[in-house]
Amino acid sequence: MPADGYLERLKREGRIVVVGASLAGLRAAETLRDEGFAGTLTMVGDEPYEPYDRPPLSKGVLLNRTTPDHTALPRRRALDADWRLGVAATGLDMAAKRVRLADGEELEYDRLLIATGVRARPWPHEREAELDGVFVLRTRDDATALQKRLTDGPRRVFVVGAGFTGSEIASACREREIAVTVAERGAAPLVGALGGVVGEVAAQLQRESGVDLRTGVMVTGLEGDSAGRVRTAHLSDGSSVEADVVVVSLGATRNTEWLTGSGLGAGPRGIACDAGCRAFDIRGIVTDDIFVAGDVARSPHPLFGYQFLSLEHWGNAVSQAETAAHNMLCKSVDRRPHMWVPAFWSSQFGVNIKSVGVPSMGTEILISQGSLAERRFVGVYGYQERVIGAVTFDQARWLPFYEHLIETTASFPPPFATVDRRPEGARPVPADFPDPSVPTHGPTVTLSGYSPADRRMTFTPGRH
């Protein structure tokens, strides 16, 4: 059994390289060791820090409850890895099985895991983006800089984009009694991820908490003073807002540029992989030694019509990393599919928001428990007469039930009575998602696969 012999050798003395030393990278590495990998493990990360946790950056850190250097991810076990921190991977030679690093070194691998995640989309006008006082929030350094500026006591913070991160930043500002304006192109905060019905609740929450919320507007420009400090944001409705801190929260870009020309199926939508986390090459052929996990991956999901999903979800990064690591070390028949039901949480304006499934696929929503007016409710999303997603505002303990409905493709609207079903929950209403072709701040789930209804994708044969 040559293949078995190979696996035995791989486990004993193989070389595994993990590119992207954050949540997915760390959890994968730990799983590799848990599953008996005794060979050389190299962790490549372009940030100078050991793996840290991002959700606290927009929550605890901005509230001064914790500091950015206290966000290190807890270790599940000792790793015995060779850490290459502060060095980016710059290229991949699939044939030679080598990863090129920014410092010129090359790392040979038997198995490669790519977990390079995403980065914040910067303000598109470069000169304006460089003004002092303009921030994004994705990394520890971003958080350190922003936290410092908030502690200096800005007169007003201006947040561009009311997705989850933008809304959490606004929430932190209000909690610290800092004046804040939020500008959102869509009709309400969170519409891209949760639709207009729930977005309206988020809008009320923001307004009641004293956020100056501007919806249906675009930011057309940022203006600085003579010293190069940001001063004014100009909006498409002709108005302008004076602010000394601007946080750009326009969603994320996948970190795949370093793979350009490598022949791997990597592009702006992420790296396509099969349900077992194996990456595809550009010919649509699955690789055997390159695996992907976390925010950078896009993988087909049977519960959602085998659509390729890109998820910017903490739980997905962990679960996909564990699956990838497991599959890296085992025979093909022992591989596991990554079939995690998408789940996401956020906390803002004193509300704990959680979702499961893919709400953004839903066309209708039904409030099955609680009430929108009280901001404590469960909203169930329906797509083609089945339950496709659910969101809770301060009702998280019910979520496993709704997750089960999604997993079992239960019918929508749910036909049964529930505790705390109010008259408004008697009938589904349109979920009111913006037209997907109009870019918003970015939902945290992106359908990135081809669907027969989708005629916008065009095939461009490459010229090598």
Add this chain to the structure above:
Amino acid sequence: MTQGSLLRQILEYENRHDPYPLYAELRKAPVRNEDDAYVVSTYREVLSLLHDPRVSSDARNLTQSAGIDLQGQQEEETTLPPSFIRLDPPEHDRLRRMTNTSFGPPHEPRRVHEMRGELGGIVSDLIAGIGSTDRIDLVEQFSYPFPVTVICRLLGVPREDESRFHGWADTLAASLDPMPGEDPTERNKVFQKARTELGMYLAGLIEERRKNPRQDMLSELSTLKGPDGSMTTMELLSTAALLLVAGHETTVNLITNGMLTLLRNPDVLERLREDPGLSVPIVEELLRFEPPVQLVPNRTTLADIGIAGVTIPKGASLWLVVAAGNRDPLRFEDPDRFDPDRKHNEHLGFGSGIHSCFGAPLAREEARIALSELARRLVNPRLLEDPPEYRRNAVLRGPRHLPIACDDIRP
């Protein structure tokens, strides 16, 4: 009603000391209809029903007659409104949330955290007061007085009243534990008297705390004014009564079952003596292995629920046997083994879902401190009776007495 139904047998006192073979029998059919109740006994099914919004805790939704009045006098007519354990959202959420603002949610266990030193002090005093080591009744001398004292401190019952309070609590607890052969009307009178006295005492205390608030829960709850409004005196009384009853009857059993299990597993007791930190996984494993609350009765279905091949009809009475789920071999490997090193021990000992044990952080802390201190201080402890005499109650299961002996008590 079949006389020999499994449910009947579980309720039979003679099976109290070891109901687990019966639970194994129950699990052969995850959902069964017995004595007009639907009994659910497997881990997955219990867990899913605990999260099912078609399952109500509100007695007013019950349409079928539940065959067995298991709670006995607990369900006694009372002028108090139902406490949040017997309510559905939104009322449940509102009352639980308000109570939480004073107690502290699990992710911010402020009050429990701050009580640690005090808990250690109470435990020390109780152990110091044990006296003769030839025959110790662990229940009477330790695991019973401990949580009652804790509840007193938590609510803000003044020290000088604690002994009166203990008396009422004793009487109320005894009523949960019907003694065969006693005159029920006489017992009932005693019980009602204690209940009324306790109620009046608490009402007086609440009045007093409204005027001169302190740092205790009664003060905080009686002066609370938040987004949920405030609690009426009646709501506050039923909440206090809930905290009192649910808060100590369970912990007594957790600690007593705990010591019993440790004495039956001397190697684990030895490890605990060496490493008090082991009390964390030990308590979790106890909550799986010998949970103080064995089953959650009296839930009601609001709709037909199809589960494990059975359709439970709307309006049915549902009994979730969490202790059986905790030993489901489909969920826990080698479930009848007491194994503090167990991984992924997501037991049902505190329930789950919106009614999951409110006092869990406190119960955990109490049991950890109690068991690690007992392990450290009792020299060569041993059981004098095995199995010990159990309380009658099948829901809140635990020994009535736990006679033990030891050679000495370390300082």
